[in-house]
Amino acid sequence: MKVAFFSGCVTNYIYTSVGQAVIDVLNREGVEVFFPKDQHCCGAPAVINGDVETGREMAKSHVDLFSKEKVDAIVTVCGTCGESFKHRYAELLEKEGAYHEKAKALGAKTYDISQFLVDVLKVDFSKLAKVPMKVTYHEPCHLGRGMGVTKQPMQILNSIPGLSYQPMKAPNRCCGGAGSFSLTNYPVSYQILGKKLDDISGTGANTVITACGSCRMQLEDGLSQEKMGQNVMHIIELVQKAYQK
Numbered sequence: 001m002k003v004a005f006f007s008g009c010v011t012n013y014i015y016t017s018v019g020q021a022v023i024d025v026l027n028r029e030g031v032e033v034f035f036p037k038d039q040h041c042c043g044a045p046a047v048i049n050g051d052v053e054t055g056r057e058m059a060k061s062h063v064d065l066f067s068k069e070k071v072d073a074i075v076t077v078c079g080t081c082g083e084s085f086k087h088r089y090a091e092l093l094e095k096e097g098a099y100h101e102k103a104k105a106l107g108a109k110t111y112d113i114s115q116f117l118v119d120v121l122k123v124d125f126s127k128l129a130k131v132p133m134k135v136t137y138h139e140p141c142h143l144g145r146g147m148g149v150t151k152q153p154m155q156i157l158n159s160i161p162g163l164s165y166q167p168m169k170a171p172n173r174c175c176g177g178a179g180s181f182s183l184t185n186y187p188v189s190y191q192i193l194g195k196k197l198d199d200i201s202g203t204g205a206n207t208v209i210t211a212c213g214s215c216r217m218q219l220e221d222g223l224s225q226e227k228m229g230q231n232v233m234h235i236i237e238l239v240q241k242a243y244q245k
Contacts (some may be wrong), residue, residue, distance in 0.1 A: 002032040003116070004071040006062075008081040009041050010213025018077055018213070021240040022113055026075070028243050029121050033075075036065050042084040045179060047092070059089040060099055067102045073120065074110045077236060078212050079143030080179065085110040086147060112143060113236050114211060118152040125155075128242035130162030135238070136205035137165070138196065138219065139172040140212035153211060153235055160242050166203040173199070177218030193222045200230060208232045 003026065011018045023033045043058030062085070066074060076082035089103040117123045137157055144150045150172075157165040176182060176192030196219070200208055208223070208230050210216055219232050 001030070001072045002034060002070070003073045003075045004034050004036060004066055004069050006039055006042070006066075006074055006076050006081055006085065007035070008076065008078040008213065010217070011077055015213050015216065015234065018234045018236060021234070021236045022075065022077060025113075025117070025236060025240055025243055029117075029123065031121070034069060034071060036069065038065055042078075042081040043092075044080045044084050044088065047088065048179060052092070055088075056092045059084070059092045059103065060096070063089060063093070063099055063102045063106060066106055072109070073116060074106060075113055075116050076110065077113050077234065078214070079112065079140045079146050079149070080212070080214070082110060082112045082149075083142045083146035112147055112149045112152070112211065114152040114156055115147075115149045117239070118155050125159035125239070125242065126161060128160060128239075129244075131160050131238065131241050132162040133207055133238075134164040134166060134205050135207045135209050136168050136200060136203040137171055137235075138168070138175060138200075138208055138210040138215060140210060140215045141172070141174050141178070143211050144172050149211075153209075156235060156239060157209065160238070163238075166205045168199040168203055170199060175215050175218045177214050179214055182218055189218070190222070193218060197222050197226055197228065201228065206230055209235050209238055211235050 007019050026033050043055040047055035086107045090107055093099040093103045175196045176189040182189040216232050223230050
């Protein structure tokens, strides 16, 4: 198989190890990974903050870029980016004729990385090496509510040998980050985060697994400020550990 990898801004500029993990894991499964160099922000921040026209132009740009590539799937590592490709582009371009049809076609073959590993490649995680870690999982809003990816991360966490998964009481409760909300409304954002930190503390886990760079930044901020000690990882980095042993 050959896939196009859409990294998103946070992976491209901040958590670059997440992008490397995607390529590493997929290559080990015999999947060729193509990275379109002209890709840019998915456009969601512009749309969410009211600049719909800019978001529409960004959607057109990506529809042009990814439609010309002969790939079996588009893989994302951020629920916001994935939701943009899977749903938002077709909505933004609903009155754009050919663009709308191309956007729908792209959406039909867009997968979050955990969804792709579980549903498409059908990886048997139980045959991977042991990862002796005690983890909990935070479900990003746009991944769970937006893309409907809820079961696949659970299947991964419950299958990797040696991994002790300790669920939160409310894993799908918002962390308060919400993209740029944490920048413009930090006090309220941190109040929301406080409830998430309490939930994390109650699990006894040493590591928080998530699947969104924005959530990761928010969680790392709170864990650091409250001196809680847990670290945060993207789920694909955890899977990479199981391949590297």
